[in-house]
Amino acid sequence: MPTLRELSIEFDACDSEPVQPAIPLLSSQYPLTCLKTVSVCGVSFWRISPFLRPTLASLSLQHYWSTPEDGPNLADLFSALSAMPLLEDLVISQCFYPDDTDGDLPVVELQTLQRFCLETNTDACADILSHLILPLSSLTVGGVCGVFEEYEVDEDEDEDEDEEDNFSSFAELSRAVLPILGGNSVTGVLPTVDSLKVVVVDDDDDTGDSAKISVEAWEDTTNVLAYSYTDATLPLGDALDVIYESAPNHFMAGIRTLYIIAAKPRPWRRMDKSHSNHLSSLSNLVALHISRAHGFIKDIVGQHIQASLDCKFDLPNYITSTVQLPPVVVPLPNLRVLSLDGITIGAYDVEDEDNSDYDYEDDRCRVPYTDLLPAIRLMLAMRQAKGIQLSLLEIRNAHMFQSTDAEQLRDVVGRLEWDGRVTMRPPVTSD
Numbered sequence: 001m002p003t004l005r006e007l008s009i010e011f012d013a014c015d016s017e018p019v020q021p022a023i024p025l026l027s028s029q030y031p032l033t034c035l036k037t038v039s040v041c042g043v044s045f046w047r048i049s050p051f052l053r054p055t056l057a058s059l060s061l062q063h064y065w066s067t068p069e070d071g072p073n074l075a076d077l078f079s080a081l082s083a084m085p086l087l088e089d090l091v092i093s094q095c096f097y098p099d100d101t102d103g104d105l106p107v108v109e110l111q112t113l114q115r116f117c118l119e120t121n122t123d124a125c126a127d128i129l130s131h132l133i134l135p136l137s138s139l140t141v142g143g144v145c146g147v148f149e150e151y152e153v154d155e156d157e158d159e160d161e162d163e164e165d166n167f168s169s170f171a172e173l174s175r176a177v178l179p180i181l182g183g184n185s186v187t188g189v190l191p192t193v194d195s196l197k198v199v200v201v202d203d204d205d206d207t208g209d210s211a212k213i214s215v216e217a218w219e220d221t222t223n224v225l226a227y228s229y230t231d232a233t234l235p236l237g238d239a240l241d242v243i244y245e246s247a248p249n250h251f252m253a254g255i256r257t258l259y260i261i262a263a264k265p266r267p268w269r270r271m272d273k274s275h276s277n278h279l280s281s282l283s284n285l286v287a288l289h290i291s292r293a294h295g296f297i298k299d300i301v302g303q304h305i306q307a308s309l310d311c312k313f314d315l316p317n318y319i320t321s322t323v324q325l326p327p328v329v330v331p332l333p334n335l336r337v338l339s340l341d342g343i344t345i346g347a348y349d350v351e352d353e354d355n356s357d358y359d360y361e362d363d364r365c366r367v368p369y370t371d372l373l374p375a376i377r378l379m380l381a382m383r384q385a386k387g388i389q390l391s392l393l394e395i396r397n398a399h400m401f402q403s404t405d406a407e408q409l410r411d412v413v414g415r416l417e418w419d420g421r422v423t424m425r426p427p428v429t430s431d
Helices: 045-051 074-081 122-130 134-143 159-182 236-246 248-255 279-284 293-308 375-386 403-410
Strands: 005-012 037-041 057-061 089-093 115-121 133-136 143-147 195-202 209-219 224-233 257-262 287-291 335-340 392-396 417-420
Touching: 037 045, 045 057, 057 143, 057 195, 074 122, 115 122, 115 134, 122 159, 134 224, 143 159, 159 209, 159 224, 159 248, 159 375, 195 236, 224 392, 236 257, 236 279, 236 293, 257 293, 257 417, 279 287, 293 375, 375 403, 403 417
Parallel strands: 005 037, 037 057, 057 089, 089 115, 115 143, 143 224, 195 257, 257 287, 287 335, 335 392, 392 417
Antiparallel strands: 195 209, 209 224
């Protein structure tokens, strides 16, 4: 045993009450001076604690769990980590512990860590991240994934409560991760993040009830930070609101390229929520790439129309002299490149189309869901008139868009690149 260098213990973690495995009980004084790697799955803390030695360079805990009867919890794990000065690789997956953790959790700095991977429920994610100080580079190589714990709901209960819990869980995770970009709980030189990518991938099943939302921050071609949230049912527009609100202000102001990508069209906002105005935080955005996020381009167009209306007011009939109107504050003043992929642009008929998810105070700001073309042209012409014309508009895989429509947009942008594909039918599912 003194020469043991690597230990791997794996048990079935599917049972809610796993049987305690017959692991040899070791005293903490037992000489394991060569132990470098420990990987365990489906084992409670008190069984593995004797193996958590200061010599460890790699530690992987999967389905680590503890119960009130066990005694040890997350505080004990942090205490063990604080005594591992050589730790380079840390993986925590599906880490469960009692909610009623007694006392304050210690803050642990892992100076030598090179890779950190965390995947567990959002409560645990938030607690772990808020009590660890890590080299930022360890998160670049690894990543954080929060999981929404979906509990069985009574049929009599309001389904909106489950949706609200999902929204709150993603918000909690984002508030724990994104402040890292402001230097919170990390060491090392903070890079200048210039790109943000938000990707939604739906589950493979036919229900489409859940998805994985991934958020990635980039400096040029280097991935600086990434986190994701699984089992998500919240609309994409709401998820973006959470990201905008959770990220440091200077980080959002530094974003020059934004990618909003959905694997397929999906709901944009909850029906009881009006549109957000977070575009002002993206004041230096130069390039915007939208893929199958129909609601996002609608939101942008609507806010351009809102801006044009905000500068106008009714004058009394007896005033005939020229009055200086306030200037129009155009959203995204530095935007020069707009890429649309898989967006339904032209008109099509849908019975009882619902626009209630865009609750603008002025009905003139409503963008018809079934015909974006006139609204997009109005937005582009407005930017052209203000001297901030788009230098490039890219349209790929558009629905309900043909050559005559392309000609309507060509004269209000510097250059139009269209793949020439004509799909004269709306997508099967729409947001």
